[in-house]
Amino acid sequence: GAVVSQHPSRVICKSGTSVKIECRSLDFQATTMFWYRQFPKQSLMLMATSNEGSKATYEQGVEKDKFLINHASLTLSTLTVTSAHPEDSSFYICSAIAGADGYTFGSGTRLTVV
Amino acid sequence: SQELEQSPQSLIVQEGKNLTINCTSSKTLYGLYWYKQKYGEGLIFLMMLQKGGEEKSHEKITAKLDEKKQQSSLHITASQPSHAGIYLCGAESNTNAGKSTFGDGTTLTVKP
Numbered sequence: 001g002a003v004v005s006q007h008p009s010r011v012i013c014k015s016g017t018s019v020k021i022e023c024r025s026l027d028f029q030a031t032t033m034f035w036y037r038q039f040p041k042q043s044l045m046l047m048a049t050s051n052e053g054s055k056a057t058y059e060q061g062v063e064k065d066k067f068l069i070n071h072a073s074l075t076l077s078t079l080t081v082t083s084a085h086p087e088d089s090s091f092y093i094c095s096a097i098a099g100a101d102g103y104t105f106g107s108g109t110r111l112t113v114v
Numbered sequence: 115s116q117e118l119e120q121s122p123q124s125l126i127v128q129e130g131k132n133l134t135i136n137c138t139s140s141k142t143l144y145g146l147y148w149y150k151q152k153y154g155e156g157l158i159f160l161m162m163l164q165k166g167g168e169e170k171s172h173e174k175i176t177a178k179l180d181e182k183k184q185q186s187s188l189h190i191t192a193s194q195p196s197h198a199g200i201y202l203c204g205a206e207s208n209t210n211a212g213k214s215t216f217g218d219g220t221t222l223t224v225k226p
Contacts (some may be wrong), residue, residue: 043202043216093156103147107156
């Protein structure tokens with residue numbers, strides 16, 4: 001089936017630094033990818049929709065300048081958490097629509113800001 | 115926005131027992147997905163339902179979507195420890211195709 005590779009799986013960064021998370025579709029082209037955030041024991045919350053070649057669409061309440069999304073190719077979308085703070089610590093997951101396979105999710109990135 | 119209510123929030127069953135998890139939407143569903151997740155890991159796609167009354171099975175897991183397309187159930191027969199995890203239902207409305215919302219999840223523990 002369709003595979004979405006997400007990297008890194010875990011990252012620890014210092015407060016005030018930026019962190020980039022990559023999401024790649026390995027065997028299909030993804031014109032649209034989705035970024036989610038998940039807090040412990042809570043469901044996934046959609047942050048933004050990433051569109052290849054155009055600006056991302058952010059959900060209400062998500063800071064565009066803090067969570068920068070770039071979708072420069074049909075197989076790669078990146079999420080950059082800028083000037084990270086401890087409250088940004090969370091689990092981030094990307095997904096893409098893989099045709100008949102429906103949604104395919106990355107394995108997630110656990111971000112810890114210290 | 116599409117709101118999904120999932121129940122129960124957690125479930126502990128003895129190995130070999132059957133169980134059911136429910137997912138109810140406040141709006142008509144365009145597509146309903148079931149996923150399994152171990153917290154801190156990615157989601158594993160289980161099944162997708164789109165038609166009213168549709169039922170799909172995979173191994174010992176059966177998912178159904180009601181005729182009105184507002185409620186789905188996930189049924190596990192003869193549960194095993196390998197079934198343990200978090201089960202999430204996800205859905206998209208026809209007005210926001212491609213954008214999923216999720217239920218809060220059901221944490222399943224299977225006691226050997």
